[in-house]
Amino acid sequence: MNILSIRNIDQGAIMKLNKILKNTLLVVIACFALSACATKKVSTSQMQSDVYTGTDTIEYLASGVPDRVFFATNESVLTTASRETLRKQAAWLRKNSDITIVLEGHADERGTREYNLALGERRANAAKDYLMTYGISSDRISVLSYGKERPVDSGSNPLAWSKNRRSVTVKAN
Amino acid sequence: MKSIINKFLILLLVILFFPIKSFGLIEVDITRGNLNPLPLAVSPLSIDEKSKKSFENLLKKKNIGEEISSIVENNLKTSGLFNPLNKDAFLQAPDIANLKPRFEDWNLIKAQALITGKVSNVDKKLRVEFRLWDVLAGKEMMALAFTTVPTNWRRVGHIISDKVYERLTGEKGYFDTRIIYVAEEGPKTKRIKKLAIMDQDGANNKFLTLGNELVLTPRFNPTSQMVTYLSYFRNLPRVYLLDIETGMQEVVGDFPGMTFAPRFSPDGKKIIMSFANDGKSDIYTMDLENRIVEKITNHPSIDTSPSYSPDGKYICFNSDRSGYQQIYVMKSDGSNVKRISFGNGIYGTPVWSPRGDLIAFTKLHKGKFYIGVMRTDGSGERLLTENFYQEAPSWSPNGRVLIFYRETKTDEKGKGFSAKLWSIDLTGYNERMVKTPTDGSDPSWSSLLSN
Numbered sequence: 001m002n003i004l005s006i007r008n009i010d011q012g013a014i015m016k017l018n019k020i021l022k023n024t025l026l027v028v029i030a031c032f033a034l035s036a037c038a039t040k041k042v043s044t045s046q047m048q049s050d051v052y053t054g055t056d057t058i059e060y061l062a063s064g065v066p067d068r069v070f071f072a073t074n075e076s077v078l079t080t081a082s083r084e085t086l087r088k089q090a091a092w093l094r095k096n097s098d099i100t101i102v103l104e105g106h107a108d109e110r111g112t113r114e115y116n117l118a119l120g121e122r123r124a125n126a127a128k129d130y131l132m133t134y135g136i137s138s139d140r141i142s143v144l145s146y147g148k149e150r151p152v153d154s155g156s157n158p159l160a161w162s163k164n165r166r167s168v169t170v171k172a173n
Numbered sequence: 174m175k176s177i178i179n180k181f182l183i184l185l186l187v188i189l190f191f192p193i194k195s196f197g198l199i200e201v202d203i204t205r206g207n208l209n210p211l212p213l214a215v216s217p218l219s220i221d222e223k224s225k226k227s228f229e230n231l232l233k234k235k236n237i238g239e240e241i242s243s244i245v246e247n248n249l250k251t252s253g254l255f256n257p258l259n260k261d262a263f264l265q266a267p268d269i270a271n272l273k274p275r276f277e278d279w280n281l282i283k284a285q286a287l288i289t290g291k292v293s294n295v296d297k298k299l300r301v302e303f304r305l306w307d308v309l310a311g312k313e314m315m316a317l318a319f320t321t322v323p324t325n326w327r328r329v330g331h332i333i334s335d336k337v338y339e340r341l342t343g344e345k346g347y348f349d350t351r352i353i354y355v356a357e358e359g360p361k362t363k364r365i366k367k368l369a370i371m372d373q374d375g376a377n378n379k380f381l382t383l384g385n386e387l388v389l390t391p392r393f394n395p396t397s398q399m400v401t402y403l404s405y406f407r408n409l410p411r412v413y414l415l416d417i418e419t420g421m422q423e424v425v426g427d428f429p430g431m432t433f434a435p436r437f438s439p440d441g442k443k444i445i446m447s448f449a450n451d452g453k454s455d456i457y458t459m460d461l462e463n464r465i466v467e468k469i470t471n472h473p474s475i476d477t478s479p480s481y482s483p484d485g486k487y488i489c490f491n492s493d494r495s496g497y498q499q500i501y502v503m504k505s506d507g508s509n510v511k512r513i514s515f516g517n518g519i520y521g522t523p524v525w526s527p528r529g530d531l532i533a534f535t536k537l538h539k540g541k542f543y544i545g546v547m548r549t550d551g552s553g554e555r556l557l558t559e560n561f562y563q564e565a566p567s568w569s570p571n572g573r574v575l576i577f578y579r580e581t582k583t584d585e586k587g588k589g590f591s592a593k594l595w596s597i598d599l600t601g602y603n604e605r606m607v608k609t610p611t612d613g614s615d616p617s618w619s620s621l622l623s624n
Contacts, residue, residue, distance in 0.1 A: 074497070109580070110537070110540075110562070111498075111537070112498075112522050112535050112564045112565070113390065113565065113614075114390065114447070114477045114478045114521070115477055115478065115491065115493075115498055115521050117403075117410070117431065117433045118447065118449050118454040118477050121430075121431055121449040121454065122452040122454075122475065125451055125452035126452065129452075143430070144408060144410070144431075145431055149389070150362065150363075151362055152362065153362075154360065154362050154587035155583055155584070155585055156561075156582040156584075156590075157585070
């Protein structure tokens with residue numbers, strides 16, 4: 001919204017100005033636009049429709065195998081990116097057939113405690129089901145929900161909450 | 174716990190005079206928000222020198238009479254219905270007031286009711302008598318005497334408060350009660366949680382677990398001797414049963430996964446809880462005598478936070494079967510499931526009131542959390558308090574007050590987080606923080622201990 005209003009005002013002004021002034025103004029506008037984009041990017045580039053897409057909190061089970069997937073508010077549906085992560089985990093688990101895992105499901109702090117415990121369990125099970133369709137035996141997977149009890153980011157803002165809505169695959173042995 | 178109650182059985186309730194069924198004496202209306210608390214005077218309980226000395230040695234309290242009356246004063250003040258007047262203005266000495274108050278003197282300082290009393294040491298026991306007077310009518314309203322072991326002195330103060338509350342409001346009090354809750358410490362990402370128990374006024378705080386494992390949602394049984402709660406012992410979240418007196422703990426049932434959200438049935442014979450399996454959570458009961466487990470709901474959704482009606486015939490719970498968390502009511506066998514919450518937002522943690530007519534709940538709407546009440550058919554929704562985050566109301570045994578917990582917003586650097594217990598009247602007035610030594614959450618109110 002900011003960018004739009006700046007552009008409108010300045011387009012009117014530009015026509016009345018000589019070439020030199022116009023060029024300098026354009027630079028100024030460009031700076032405005034860039035800085036506006038830059039600040040906006042920080043908050044949006046790490047989230048896509050409520051789901052965390054950044055890498056801040058991710059750890060790796062093995063090289064190129066991220067340990068966690070993220071969810072939208074109140075959801076337990078796996079995103080395209082999450083499915084890709086889980087396929088990598090499945091491939092790694094197939095190669096290391098002696099490894100067993102715990103899927104730890106979590107919720108953000110914006111829900112009642114008891115419901116969040118169930119939601120964490122549901123999220124971890126979504127990940128479990130997907131791993132099983134890629135050939136990982138349910139014997140190797142256990143599920144543990146922490147609800148909202150173990151946030152990874154303690155902030156009270158949408159980005160922090162998106163990092164906390166997660167299912168983390170942890171080596172159990 | 175049991176021993177405390179046994180000790181208290183020694184307590185002899187001697188009715189000196191029957192409360193006079195009276196004509197037009199003072200009454201306190203508790204059905205509406207009370208903006209004009211009743212002014213009353215709590216005269217310090219008088220005590221003879223010899224008794225005073227003996228109790229000072231025993232209890233390390235200079236004047237046990239004054240201590241007991243200040244408990245009464247604090248309770249009545251906290252209820253929001255009474256305005257205990259400043260003692261400095263009292264004209265009559267405690268011992269004389271207890272014999273025969275000079276009502277003109279008490280009228281002068283605008284006291285409408287007066288509490289007087291006397292403490293003495295009788296055969297190493299604590300004997301307390303107290304009287305409640307109607308100042309305007311110039312009449313005694315009630316007179317009672319108790320004898321008990323001296324260490325019970327705080328409870329005597331609470332029982333006097335309950336009697337006064339009952340006489341003046343017509344409803345049972347809630348002062349001789351305890352709160353069980355989760356004491357919290359440490360950073361938000363690695364919170365250490367312990368079960369803790371304290372008197373309703375915050376005294377006698379005691380930790381029941383060490384904090385080695387995560388514990389959540391403790392709830393009393395009807396006699397307030399047992400607690401059911403969730404523990405992550407050995408990283409297996411399961412419902413446990415704890416005997417407060419003996420410290421004995423046992424896991425409830427033999428479920429192959431997480432059990433949570435436990436509560437007792439109103440007769441104390443069953444535990445109702447959720448069991449999560451394959452991404453869905455259903456409600457189960459377990460009979461504590463024969464260990465028989467029954468499945469109450471059977472739905473692919475999340476069904477949790479169950480709570481029985483006081484007659485045990487119905488269960489309210491929350492479910493996301495409609496797509497979002499809403500409140501439902503069903504018969505206790507699981508039949509006749511009916512959604513009752515239809516307002517804007519999502520609804521959780523329904524708790525049936527001990528009077529049976531209302532259900533308290535948590536509501537989330539447009540980023541704000543509310544504690545509210547509705548009738549058991551979902552009509553008459555009333556929101557009592559709005560905040561950034563608050564949930565899990567628990568009723569006082571008389572159904573007049575709700576206790577819940579509230580968390581504050583945390584800034585970018587992770588600073589500013591706190592979790593505190595709060596209470597509010599059913600009327601929406603008299604909201605206050607309940608002091609605890611550490612942060613606290615998940616409070617559960619006991620029944621009246623003396624009954």
